[in-house]
Amino acid sequence: MTTTAEKSTEATAPAVASKKKSRKFSPWGLVAWLVGLGFFFPVFWMVLTAFKSEGDAATNPPKLFFTPTLDQFKAVFEQGIGPAMLNSIFATGISTILVLLLGVPAAFALSLRPVRKTQDGLFFFMSTKMLPIVAAILPLYVIVSNIGMLDNIWSLVILYTSMNLPIAVWMMRSFFLEVPGELLEAASLDGASLMRSVREVILPLVSPGIAATALICVIFAWNEFFFAVNLTAVNAQTMPVYLVGFIAGEGQYWAVLSAAATITALPVILCGWFAQNKLVRGLSFGAIK
Amino acid sequence: MTVTADTDAAASEEAVAERVRKIREAQDVGVSRAEGWRRRLPLLPALIFMIVVTQIPFLFTLYYSTLSWNLVRPGSRKFVGLNNYIAVAKDSQFWRVGLNTVVLIVVVVLVSAFLGLLIALLLDRAFLGRGVVRTLLITPFLITPVAAALVWKTTLLDASNGIFNWVLSLVGAGPVDWIGKFPLTMVMVVLIWQWTPFMMLLILAGLQSMPRDILEAGRVDGAGAFQLFRELTLAHLRRFIELGVVLGAIYLVNTFDAIYMMTQGGPGIASANLPFYIYQRAFLGFDMGQAAAMGVVVVIFTMIIASFALRLIFKSFTGKEEAA
């Protein structure tokens, strides 16, 4: 079973690989480059502005050449980036772990032969994702305030988990569905060594899919702003909220803002760049064989 | 179980799996209750978690929507039944904002899907540095939305010192107050910039999973390029595009960051969407009852639309499982 699956990927892989290796110059390639650079330009400009002095940042015409300075980055770090960074790492990391802990079993259960109401369970999960969070923010604020959990990072952890869980369950279920039915059957029937067979047989098969899901969760949790800005103050501030604090202030702030934006966006951008293939896999919901 | 270990063709294996599934399903009726619960057990923690964290606040929202409650006027909290809903129905701003929301979602999803398709087609061919281009292209999807909105608002769209106006000045056109005059459009531009990579990745995955021999066969048969594209490629891609559209719409319903950072919903309510408008009622206007009522109305509408959308993807994907 597994060999067949591997074989088919290998069958297409050489085809894809050979495509990649051929270094043809084509006019369409040029167009693609232009499009790529165009899309990347705002990010490039953001990073560039981060190295400018404030005077150089807001000029007409905009400056491409200037004396770079690290002052803005220094300013961003000096204003107390530590707590915000730690909070973001903590909230993102723990919520992703929770999502996996809760979601993998759920996806497993939903991928077995349809239990009565499997569709309903899945439907329920997805419907929670579709509900506008703004409808819940009011009572959430009141509840969280009343239990004294405002400005507490755990509030964000729980909310991020609930935010990512539906998509994660859906994604992982589709990865579980790739696993040949007999394996799943054997695992669930084999009571005593259920955990063992799950761990040793099934998980390795779906671990790329789980990694992809984790990456998606990390992206969304790190970049989340709405809950963070409303439910935190000083102690539980995350990076996006910290970033916004640089807007205010006197006079010109574009350069230091760009520096803060660069630092905020960098971790996830790097993650996404290096795990690109996982990202693609994850997003296509296991459609690539 | 009658599985033969030597079979290679994926098709017959899947057929076997399907048979097994059907047998089990038939046996379902006779499965003991304990067995049924054991199968559902792994689902429970996640299910309970979601119910507690999402449904309970929503119940509270329902409750608040029946109150007239202004946070900064203590003692003003009293039960008013459905009055808030009537006020919402009469609030022309709410419906205008609702229209903004729909326009925003539809335009962003369709344009980014279309652009994503075009770019995916571009990337499907081999050329020098394709990997690099793909890396560049996915960056807008990865960047923190708040950061992106701020960079667009300040360095690109600023009326006096932004790049867009500088480029315009090169061709002699006057400075345009982008955010003042075209607020919703600018928000949509930023969103499209962020979501096109997502659509592109999905569609690219679809393109790369398409068997090429069919295309070859079609070409040999003398079919034109466009006809090939329409009947074979697009048909294969349909599933992926639908998935992208639905997922994109799900996330775009909650758009908040871009509006908060770029326009604060203004001027007036020109670029406000429902989440932002409700946020304003609650956190700037402190009118809890109204905000809650609006939230409930939005949820009802979303659920109606969502149930159609979900059926669409489920049909599309369960269809795939059986056909595969």
Place this chain on the structure above:
Amino acid sequence: MKVLKKTLHRLTVCAAAAGLVLTAGCAGAGSLGSSANEVTIALVSNAQMTDAQKLSSEFEKANPGTKLKFISLSENQARAKITMSTAMGGSEFDVVMISNFETPQWAKTGWLLPLDDYMKNTPGYDENDFIPSLRDSLSYEGNMYSVPFYGESSFLMYRKDMFEKAGIKVPQTPNYQPQWTEVADWAKTIKSKGVSDAGICLRGKPGWGEVLAPLDTVINTFGGRWFDENWNAQLNSPEVSKAVNFYVNLINEAGEIGASSTGFQECANLFGQGQTAMWYDATSAVSVLEDPKTYPELQGKIGYLPAPIAEKPNSGWLYTWSLGIPKHAKNPDGAWKFISWMTSKDYMKLVGEKLGWARVPPGSRTSTYTELPEYEAISKSYGPLTLESIKNTTPNKPTVQPVPYTGVQFVGIPEFQDLGTRVSQQISAAMAGQKSVDDALKQSQEYAEVVGRSYQEK
């Protein structure tokens, strides 16, 4: 190979998990374990407050063992957060930055701690030094509930060199208060002669504390008002209509582009960079404009005139950013220590010595203008006028016709935060050309009528 890969994989996972556990210890896992004497302060991020944050290390040096935590947001956002927290009785903040808008209302609802005892027990604090009109605006039933950090009225700032170039002569009569129609003429002259991009910069950003601040003073001086004595909304009365049309037209004809996203900061930038010849706004703008480090080329070029008038003289607004202690603050004593430091006479000296005398928080203490020779020296062009403007404001009788509310540039009722914001959004839309002024006022009138009715029923 497979085993190695697996082990490596396991190691990475363990390392990551360990890392997370470590961050758990350091991350803001709530405010548990805050053993040090911590004071959490919520500020609005204007220049003067950012300065205070910069200098806060001096406070920590003088008060070892006390740790300060700041959160600083722009005005609208800070207000939202602070109001939400205080109204819910939250304890996230020990010190909140509020104003003479919130203070009397929150004092009444018991959301703030009274400060008179604290003040009495702080030697050398000299609460009588605060400018009387400010002191009154922050008191309720004789007790002060917040103390002013800096106060302001509004006046007209202009570039003397640009006026010369345009051939405009400002009358030198004592106590001269220009008419708005004069100011409009000046702005148009400057624009038509190409002396500057904009003749005048006026706020247009939505927010009851942004566009409505200057606009309300224009409404007041043109004879308009928000409500009549019986709480009937007056927003589409002829006087208000005339005032708002005047304001919007002036901007369209001779003001800045992108008015609907121009607030205090943006006008400050424009004026500082020489892209506008006049700016009608807060007296506190001098902290930025007259700072030789920020705008050295502006030194000596800025002229000041009292707020322009139409029917009613002395139309400047009265505003103070003040510091108060929410009722459920965790550390009220630490909060007061910080507040008294930040609003003391010594703090003024500290700012002058460390950051420059132009950055001293203006308009809160009379002694700033009488007992600081260095400040007097550099503030000759605007100091006395600032003090005069603040003293002459009439928050209790802000309009020509009688009104049931107090407040010059705001209506001192809790609903005003929402009402003012919604009305300001309408007017901003009119400025962006999205609707006519009259349509904007019509919709605004509807909002105001709802509020007025709830007061009529009382």
